[in-house]
Amino acid sequence: MTDMWQGRSCLVTGGAGFGGSHLVAELVDRGAEVTVVDRDPIPGKPLEDMGVEDAITFVQGDLRDREMVQDLVADGDFDVVFHLAADPIVANSIREPADVVDTNVRGTTELLEAIRVSPTTPLFIFASSGAYYGDNFDPTPIPEDQVPGPASSLYGPSKVAAEMVVRGFGKAFGIPHASCRFMNTYGPGDRHESRLVPRALAQLAAGDEYDFGDRDDGSTRLDFLYVGDMARAYMSAAEHLERGGTESAFNFGTATLTSVRDVAERLSLAYDGKEREPLFRGIRTGPPRQKRLEVSRAESVLGWTAATSLDEGLAATVAWYLAAVPAS
Template sequence: MSASTPPAAPATPPAPAGPDPATFWAGRRVLVTGGCGFGGGHLVIRLVALGAEVSVLDRDPGQEGVLAVDPARSRVDVREGDVRDEAAVAGALRRWRPQAVFHLAAQPLVPESVRAPADTLAVNAGGTYTLLEAVRRVDHVAAFVFASTGGYYGENHDDRPLHEDDPARAAANLYGASKIAADVAVQAYARTFGLPASVCRFMNTYGPGDRQTSRLVPHAIRRLREGGPYDFGERDDGTTRLDFLYVGDMVEGYLRVAERLARHPGGCYNFGSGRPTAIREVARMVSEAYDGVAREPVFRGPHRVRPLVKSLDVTRARTELGWTPAVPLAEGIARTVRYATAGPPG
């Protein structure tokens, strides 16, 4: 079976129909932290298209992400602010009075977490605590949705898809540790204070406009554009198999979770393809999408006797949210490469 073949139809029944997004989000006030970044930008653009009144708090609002070049930007109130700043966070909630908060602000890069562990922990864990404290002191937030990570489950070496009830495992890096701390905090606030909050655990999100070349797909595109060796360095030997999720599917996951919070208590949800793909194969797919040439990627990491493997069980998202990944890996990579080589449409 090819990496781009959609999963077989599930045996479990789909979720009951939820609210119509076209009417649910129309006129709804929404705050997105980190909304000028890669995932946040895509989420903001989708919310604007659905008619939401969107505001963004971002410590780097001038970054050249997907939102900066999209017409939706003119319809969004963007303010500079750090989620670690109690006054900035409280002021944002007071000014915009959001009904839904999507918390995506984070230091998202593993290499950066090694270089600057204190900042990573302060932003990812401390910033989440600051935002949770501010949200629980107001009465207008009906949904708090947190962007967590599949790194919650640590390193794995078997093919069993990981379930939301699996425990957090020792993090492989400081980024993972910081996100686990934030993930657990959101769950604790929901239980302790009745906060209408849910956690979304995503695996290796990729898509148009991602500029972070420490991640596999943007790194591959940069190498191809430079025309040099198709080299992926010493972080891996190429055998690691991971779940990859297209950014548009991630956005739909966020929306489904927030829509459910309007009717039910929160919970934790996995989002992924449900099928791990070797990163060497993903690199080959990027090369073929770029110019039709099947280059052999170079991975110079130490050989692993037991390859790392990680995929997420998405049964809960399917049955409770009616969510399934819509974009196969090959198609998502093709869209990503087209955006990188031709620029955004229009």
């Protein structure tokens, strides 16, 4: 990475969350001045896990609040905006689809509108998702120019719509922008047990049955990306815009497929060296889901590659969990 971050004013929406806290820590470490906006009161974790809660400016607010976000952007005079705020929980998009779409799309629109009417124009980095491409059953890596596909929840379509809004504002109003499409991200700080790795760790710590319910039969194969590599990816995209780059969408991942059953088995070994048989109670009704992204554009244009192997990342996540999460 370059030294462009020293003294730069950065806004990170959703920066108090799992992925955002890692990005915030990287920015602080590089000398940036960071403002975090989150709709929930500032939590002790995961920013506390990163040791940066006292090194940032925190603003509580919902991006759908037009007056709040316009004041924030106008007063902040930001050089770079990293837009991570969203509802990323797939189950929420099934239970409350309208609310998830409203949060993810309208929140993005209000933030870009605030930038449009502000006196300065920051670089804009959008946290998109591999869900952009919809459900997938083909192991072939997906390139950035593949069109969005059908999805079994509203999360993916909400990210597609938000990304279209980003592109529209970028082209119409000259906002330098890049969208970062990530595969399944894991790592220290993630406590949301709807996701595979936090659920596994919670069950291992509690001594519960190693049971992953009926959402999957264990055969789904995905690309798992370590959260530290994700943080570097965001910054690499911003550096690309700083250099005048024009590519506006990048895939990030390891380009490796791993079954969810294999991840659960590796986590058990990383946790205490014991082999456990994970229970996946779903019934397969067709070919297994498979998804990995073609990442050659990020490698060639940004100079970014995933630096953390799955075993290294799982070991780091287990070490964090044992140190940070009280035993039950």
